[in-house]
Amino acid sequence: QSALTQPRSVSESPGQSVTISCTGTISDVGGYNYVSWYQQHPGKAPKLIIFDVSKRPSGVPDRFSGSKSGNTASLTISGLQAEDEADYYCCSYAGTSVFGSGTKVTVV
Amino acid sequence: QAQLVQSGSEVKKPGASVNVSCKASGYTFASYGINWVRQAPGQGLEWMGWISTYKGDKDYGQNFQGRVTMTTDTSTSIVYMELRSLRSDDTAVYYCARDGDTPGGMDVWGHGTTVIVSS
Numbered sequence: 590q591s592a593l594t595q596p597r598s599v600s601e602s603p604g605q606s607v608t609i610s611c612t613g614t615i616s617d618v619g620g621y622n623y624v625s626w627y628q629q630h631p632g633k634a635p636k637l638i639i640f641d642v643s644k645r646p647s648g649v650p651d652r653f654s655g656s657k658s659g660n661t662a663s664l665t666i667s668g669l670q671a672e673d674e675a676d677y678y679c680c681s682y683a684g685t686s687v688f689g690s691g692t693k694v695t696v697v
Numbered sequence: 698q699a700q701l702v703q704s705g706s707e708v709k710k711p712g713a714s715v716n717v718s719c720k721a722s723g724y725t726f727a728s729y730g731i732n733w734v735r736q737a738p739g740q741g742l743e744w745m746g747w748i749s750t751y752k753g754d755k756d757y758g759q760n761f762q763g764r765v766t767m768t769t770d771t772s773t774s775i776v777y778m779e780l781r782s783l784r785s786d787d788t789a790v791y792y793c794a795r796d797g798d799t800p801g802g803m804d805v806w807g808h809g810t811t812v813i814v815s816s
Contacts, residue, residue: 590758590759592741623799623800623801623802624801625801625802625803627742627803629742634792634806634807634808634809635734635742635792635794635803635806636806637797637802637803637804640797640799640801640802640804641799641802644799646797646804676741678741678742680742680744680801680803681801682800682801682802684756685744685747685756685758686732686744686747686801687744688734688741688742688743688744689741690741691741691742
């Protein structure tokens, strides 16, 4: 199973918004509403920030939002803050799981 | 609170096997499956497989079929992951992660176990 496709990096100024895409196929992202997103700071374990395409776990700021259209899922971070600088990974569950290639978000 | 504590770092020679443990606490062990995810240095996350802590059902990633075995011990709330025939490109941080209330939503993660494969 090939990794889902994400942009390698995105950068934006504090207070602005960024959207990260996650492209798969009808066999994974497009066929199931089990897309999750993870935030990972250097040297730390990943943290779940979105599940079931658009749901946020308790404690995750509402600046983080998820959506899906066809075979592409998206994570939007609104009102960027310095602490949002991290790597972000999507993941699709379709019986088995597959992660995206990862996107480095830089707050410039 | 729910927590996963993993075993310590390992250094192995090529061809050897490694066994990493993941001890759960703070929740009902058999109510949530466990995933194993690894991350090679400077690389992304790679899903290795999942095990049901209730029935012991397993799903392994294609890249690991035949080389990985996941087991669960409900008496101690520990999940084990054995990877055999180690190669240098198995050098990575190995994480266990709890499957939350929805499939694939990994809501609790261990701190990671570094495995170095070197001759």
